[in-house]
Amino acid sequence: MTITNPVIDCILSRSAAKYYDPAASLSDDQIRELVRIGTTAPTSFHLQNWRFIAVRTPEAKARLRPIAWNQPAITDAAVTFIIVGQLADSSVIPARLAPLVEAGIMPAKMVPEWEIPARDLYMDYPQRRRDEAIRTGTFGAAAMIYAARSLGLGSTPMIGFDAEAVHRAFGLGKEEVPVMLLSIGTERPGNWPQKPRRPVADVLDLV
Ligand SMILES: Cc1cc2nc3c(=O)[nH]c(=O)nc-3n(C[C@H](O)[C@H](O)[C@H](O)COP(=O)(O)O)c2cc1C
Numbered sequence: 647m648t649i650t651n652p653v654i655d656c657i658l659s660r661s662a663a664k665y666y667d668p669a670a671s672l673s674d675d676q677i678r679e680l681v682r683i684g685t686t687a688p689t690s691f692h693l694q695n696w697r698f699i700a701v702r703t704p705e706a707k708a709r710l711r712p713i714a715w716n717q718p719a720i721t722d723a724a725v726t727f728i729i730v731g732q733l734a735d736s737s738v739i740p741a742r743l744a745p746l747v748e749a750g751i752m753p754a755k756m757v758p759e760w761e762i763p764a765r766d767l768y769m770d771y772p773q774r775r776r777d778e779a780i781r782t783g784t785f786g787a788a789a790m791i792y793a794a795r796s797l798g799l800g801s802t803p804m805i806g807f808d809a810e811a812v813h814r815a816f817g818l819g820k821e822e823v824p825v826m827l828l829s830i831g832t833e834r835p836g837n838w839p840q841k842p843r844r845p846v847a848d849v850l851d852l853v
Contacts, residue, residue, distance in 0.1 A: 656796045661840040663800030663833050666722035670832035672799075677702065677725055680830065683793040687785040691764045692742050695732040695782045699816055700725050709815055714807035714827060723802070724831035728816055729787045731779030731825040733772075736764035776823060783825030790828060800833035 672680075681698045689695060701710050702725040710728075711720040720726050739761040746752040768775050791801045804827040812824045 656792055659840070660791065660795045660801070661838060662802050663829070663837050664719065664802070665834045665836045666719055666724070666800060666829065667832040667834045668722040670724055672702070672724040672831065680790050680793055684786040684790040687789040689782045689785065690734065690778055691736070691739055691760050692746070693734055693738065693778070693782065694742055695734055695779060696786050697730040697732065697822065698786070699728040699730060701728060710812070713811035713815060714804065717804060717806055719802050719804070719829040720827070722831070723829035726827050726829040727790070728812060729783040729825045729828055730818060731783035731823045733775040733821045733823070734764070734768040734778035735775070735821070736761055736769055739764055779823045780825050787826055787828050790830065794830045799830055800837065802829040804829065
């Protein structure tokens with residue numbers, strides 16, 4: 647049984663782009679819209695522990711490329727996002743939930759019911775705080791990848807960069823982790839189609 651619809655077609659047709667049209671740009675409003683869509687991805691306790699640095703000027707691209715394995719996508723793609731995850735911090739939860747309470751989605755008395763378990767889950771566990779930063783950034787990036795695809799744009803998630811150098815060169819805070827780079831832009835011909843995957847039977851356990 648195979649299922650098709652436009653969303654699934656978008657997912658199935660995505661591939662990681664290598665070649666971008668260096669003459670094609672995205673407006674700051676288009677970049678904002680991609681990030682707005684990215685931020686509708688789910689995050690643990692609605693922490694929204696992310697930040698997005700849109701590297702889109704020649705100067706900023708020139709700063710990033712040498713500390714990102716000199717990957718051509720960084721200068722060729724319209725924009726490369728530094729997807730920044732922030733270490734999970736339960737103390738931000740009241741502020742993050744306030745708009746839901748104001749909108750009448752969540753009763754105010756539920757706020758501590760989210761904040762206290764989050765404190766117990768994360769605050770004495772540095773690895774969990776970092777894991778959540780990576781998960782959050784990855785979900786956000788994934789939403790942007792598929793949004794880009796639906797708009798006919800290519801994308802490339804990249805781990806080929808010097809994390810410490812990126813941290814320094816783009817002023818990340820001490821509680822911030824560069825999760826990945828994500829180039830997005832108009833493709834030029836020559837990109838590979840999506841690669842074949844391992845068979846479902848090899849990766850799925852039905853229990
Ligand atoms: C976390 C992550 C890091 C990646 N890093 C790079 C990278 O630094 N440079 C690159 O060209 N591609 C990178 N890729 C792209 C992968 O090579 C690509 O997604 C994989 O080969 C599967 O191909 P497909 O995305 O076209 O299906 C990365 C992908 C992921 C998910």
